[in-house]
Amino acid sequence: SQQGEEDPQALSIQEGENATMNCSYKTSINNLQWYRQNSGRGLVHLILIRSNEREKHSGRLRVTLDTSKKSSSLLITASRAADTASYFCATVKTGANNLFFGTGTRLTVIP
Amino acid sequence: GAVVSQHPSWVICKSGTSVKIECRSLDFQATTMFWYRQFPKQSLMLMATSNEGSKATYEQGVEKDKFLINHASLTLSTLTVTSAHPEDSSFYICSASIRLAGTDTQYFGPGTRLTVL
Numbered sequence: 001s002q003q004g005e006e007d008p009q010a011l012s013i014q015e016g017e018n019a020t021m022n023c024s025y026k027t028s029i030n031n032l033q034w035y036r037q038n039s040g041r042g043l044v045h046l047i048l049i050r051s052n053e054r055e056k057h058s059g060r061l062r063v064t065l066d067t068s069k070k071s072s073s074l075l076i077t078a079s080r081a082a083d084t085a086s087y088f089c090a091t092v093k094t095g096a097n098n099l100f101f102g103t104g105t106r107l108t109v110i111p
Numbered sequence: 112g113a114v115v116s117q118h119p120s121w122v123i124c125k126s127g128t129s130v131k132i133e134c135r136s137l138d139f140q141a142t143t144m145f146w147y148r149q150f151p152k153q154s155l156m157l158m159a160t161s162n163e164g165s166k167a168t169y170e171q172g173v174e175k176d177k178f179l180i181n182h183a184s185l186t187l188s189t190l191t192v193t194s195a196h197p198e199d200s201s202f203y204i205c206s207a208s209i210r211l212a213g214t215d216t217q218y219f220g221p222g223t224r225l226t227v228l
Contacts, residue, residue: 031214035219040202040222040224041221041222042117042204042219042220042221042222043155043204043206043219044219045216045217045218045219048214048216050214088154088155092215097143097208097215098145098157098160099145099157099206099217100157101147101154101155101156101157102154103153103154104153104154106152
């Protein structure tokens with residue numbers, strides 16, 4: 001399977017705390033993307049990091065990429081109850097244009 | 112911009128019937144559309160890649176005769192689940208791809224929940 005894996009599978013934190021999710025993948029990639037999905041809804045694109053980038057920021061989001069370890073992390077700082085959702089990493093293989101999703105992390109932020 | 116719609120948003124059907132799901136890119140033309148399915152509390156699994164005017168490319172294990180994909184225009188792709196059975200009940204999500212700054216970016220539809228009785 002080309003599907004990546006994420007950990008933890010579930011994460012519960014207090015509002016204001018930081019949340020860190022990790023993603024590991026198996027093949028060489030062109031880029032890695034993070035998505036958010038509220039329960040039973042579509043996906044919202046959060047951030048894209050290319051294979052030649054090591055870190056990227058967007059608002060309260062910080063993404064790192066380590067291609068030597070085939071892993072990425074998503075950090076959400078100063079979490080809010082509205083951040084409660086499932087978060088998925090997805091990779092685009094070198095030479096391809098389709099996404100392969102990780103197993104996802106269900107984040108619960110307690111007010 | 113870059114809005115993708117799906118219709119219907121949910122559907123309930125009897126076993127043995129066929130169901131068609133539409134995916135439209137509303138404000139852009141997408142040469143490539145993708146279809147995914149998602150079981151409860153699980154990840155998205157790519158079913159097929161659909162290019163306008165050509166046959167879809169199916170992922171391993173996905174029956175092309177059961178999941179018929181038609182990509183008739185640059186803004187519309189359809190997925191037809193033929194002779195649906197209860198095990199086909201799932202959340203089906205499409206995405207449409209557009210190239211921005213040299214990178215293909217997928218925009219996802221809101222999903223269609225299919226329940227087969």
